[in-house]
Amino acid sequence: MPASTSPRLTRTRALAAVLGLGLVATTGLTAASAASARSRPSISAEAWGTAPDGTAVQRYTLRNGDTTVRILTYGGIVQSLEVPDEDGDVDNVVLGFSDLEGYVANNNPGPYFGALIGRYGNRIAGGKFTLDGVEHQLPLNNGPNSLHGGTDSFDKQVWEATPVKGSREVSLKLRLVSPDGDQGYPGELTTEVTYTLARHRQLSVHYEATTDAPTVVNLTNHTYWNLAGEGSGTIEDHELEIDASRYTPVDSTLIPTGELAPVEGTPMDFRHATPIGERIREPFQQIVYGQGYDHNWVLDRRSEGDLEKAATVHDPDSGRTLEISTTEPGLQFYSGNFLDGTLVGTGGKVYRQGDGLALETQHFPDSPNQPDFPSTVLRPGETYDTTTVFKLSD
Template sequence: SIRLPQNNFGHCLHGGPAGWQYQVYDVIAANDSTLVLEMDSPDGDNNFPGNVKATVCYTLTPDNALDIAYSAVTDRPTVINMTNHSYFNLSGDPDKAITDHLLYINAADYTPVDSTFMTTGEIASVKDTPMDFTTPRAIGEKIDETDFEQISNGMGYDHNWVLTTNGNDSIIAASLYAPSTGIRLDVLTDEPGIQVYSGNFLDGSVKGKNGKVYNKRAAICLESQHYPDSPNKPQWPSVILRPGETYSSHCVFRFGIEK
């Protein structure tokens, strides 16, 4: 067994305290619509095994989408689960909470978490719970229903949904709509899950562009991925990458106007 660094309630979150999101990648190719980045992660990086070469390709497409394609190879069996953690607020005003946005998630089930935000291993139905977004509805409608244990555990929404798209990235996995602007965001992916995080821990301490502070629920993340803690849940889709194999993952954030 391999013990990973603990940086979140005894768990290894986002690849550890010096995970890949903190690394500087090399630019392999770039033009007016495409950026290809590459990184070499040495054997033992944050205790993860294998010399891993990871690549991410960002493409701006003519239909107003950001297309993200990930790939990786390794020389030792390892685990890999790459995603994008962008925060979205489609009102264009970070002072407005995203609780008025309408959210749709193409998922009949989700993976419950315990009080340390770790998946329990259960796959539970969203039916008749605040986790049901099979019909678009306002994020804020049930986000504070803390008598429902999962809302209490997540301090709102910070959960992985089990997509019913069967890896078909031409089917919408999730969508977000801001009534104030008419902007719509569709998420398409070949991943089995999507982590939806409603910015519950934003507290105004982080400043963004032009000194803007981000308060609680100022934005939402829609992270395509395999389910959290999959290496320790053998019953779930595997995140193991072996020598000779190529890891790949695909996510599209497609924007449009819907009045």
């Protein structure tokens, strides 16, 4: 051993060799190890109150690189998502409440901030459908229609949670069993939704469901985005692109007419990046019905069932961009039309009209009553299986 080399440094070098690490000095190894530990994906849980039925609710925190996502077992809600902007400043870019009481009291009926939606996302006309000759009646919770699964739907349930940690990503698997007749839907439906936070600011949502009797299923997530930061004001200057040349026009109660109409020449054309507020006040009948955008776009898919880009949102001020890819045939774009200044968000600011937008990947609204729309029927022995990926960048 050279006289200038200490036994401690020799042991450190040996450890570095085993780990495959380069070493300049002992302090360098310590700093590198600390940085490596910080960059590893992690998941942790904390108590977050009690649901109205007495069930304990947990909040899980998923971290990977510079991204942090917090998810509740109540409603499977994405409560916050923190990422840096182009200057390195970190903001929460999704809308929500700061405590469980906010979600219990205001989220349904209300905005459905961040929630898992089921059994059926979006609207069903008259709250009824016929399947295999049997008519099923659902709760009417949106005027004459049923919305987002009913009055006591998936967003109000406490899901069973299982954390899954990998070397490059971290996941939270949520499970819920909906009994036969729940909210009027037939069949016992077992649903698993897995949130995965991968590197490079990518959050994927994988949905699976099986049933013991024929039923209809349309699951989605209802996160509201503001890429400038939650509570920062309007999203009307966000630039939106939707990969769709058609959409499904609606009647005055926001039920599809059955038509697949071209977007060309209308304010519904987002085939090229366009500021959301540029045409939102035009006297176009569909915008009048929705008091803004609240419509389903028919995605221009190249291959059925493959994961393909559906939409991109860019905020010029922060530099953040959100890209959404999905296996679903449709995308509901909602421009936060009914936020009215009565709700206080996670950052202590009130949410006003247009302070967030939702982009819900889905099958089409009212599909059980629209034979020409893609089917949402699920039968025993089949598996409902869809994926949506949200990727953020600056």
